[in-house]
Amino acid sequence: MLLDKGADVNAQGGECGNALQAASSRGHEKIVQMLLDKGANVNAQGGRYGNALQAASWNGHEKIVQMLLDKGADVNAQGGEYGNALQAASWNGHEKIIQMLLDKGADVNAQGGEYGNALQAASSRGHEKIVQMLLDKGADVNAQGGECGNALHAASYGGHEKIVQMLLDKGADVNAQGGHFGNALQAALSRGHEKIIQMLLDKGADVNAQGGRYGNALQAASWNGHEKIVQMLLDKGADVNAQGGECCSTKEPT
Structure with missing residues (x-):
């Protein structure tokens, strides 16, 4: 009815940016087809998802993904909350x-969005099969970006042991810096994932590495009350007097 009354099929605005993105996000196949038949721009940018394909x-x-691709949707279009459709x-x-x-032809290493890249997104959520798919397609295991810094940080924070092992086996840098927690060891410490902490230490994680929210691993463990982990770190040579981070010392701020 709206189209018959002359509604602009490509009008911009609102949370979803345009009608095609709105219909695509909710799975309304018939409406997507109607809009495409009326000339909707399959690659129009805007809204939460950036474009209809990402939605x-x-x-x-x-x-709907197939419909959009068949109409020429740009598989690598950037924008929106998740950077691209693959992420x-x-x-x-x-x-x-x-x-x-x-x-x-989606670029497995495309950067952008909240998680930086597809591998980090999959790692953060514990999707083992997808992590393997992306690695098999050449995903850069050490790519930096996003909230977590890299895939190893994301998997360590989420407690996804198998993915941590997969990434390490592919050559993930156990001491790579970046993201909210500075490194993978601090990310795992913040959530008390003992097994992952041991895996990282066994791979040569620097127990005294500086950076991130907590400054160093010992402060992260101390701040979060992980007594057993504190002992693990001390046994590995953690510097009890190291400074840095928002905590400034291994004692809880008063």
Whole structure:
């Protein structure tokens, strides 16, 4: 009815940016087809998801993803909360959509969005199969960016032991710096993931590395009350007098 009354199919504005992105995000296949038939711009930018393809990918609407790709959607278009369609699908674990995007030439190492890249997004959520898919396609295991800094930090923070091992086996730098926690060891310490901490230490994680919110590993463990982990770190030679971070010392601020 709106289209018959002359509604602009490409009008911009609102949370979803345009009608095509709104319909794609909610999985309304018939409406997506109507809009495309009326000349909707498949690559229009704007809104929360940046474009219709990212919206459909994040929400797992496989048929709509295919419809958009068939209409020439740019598989590597940047923008929106998740940076690109591949990162959006990776965060939510939509394996089939990821395969569709990769088959269409999605850049496995594209940067941008909240998680920096698709590998970090999948690692943060514990999607083991997707992590493997991305690694098999050449994902850079040490790519930097996003809130967590890199994939190893994200997996360590989330407590995803198998993914941590997969990343380490692929050559992830155990001492890479970046992100909210500074390094993977601090990320794991912040949540008390003892097994991951041991894995990182066994791979040569620097127990006295500086940086991140807590300044160093010993402060992170002390601040979070992890007595057993504090002992592990001391046994590994943690400097009890090291300074830095928002805590400034291993004693809880008063």
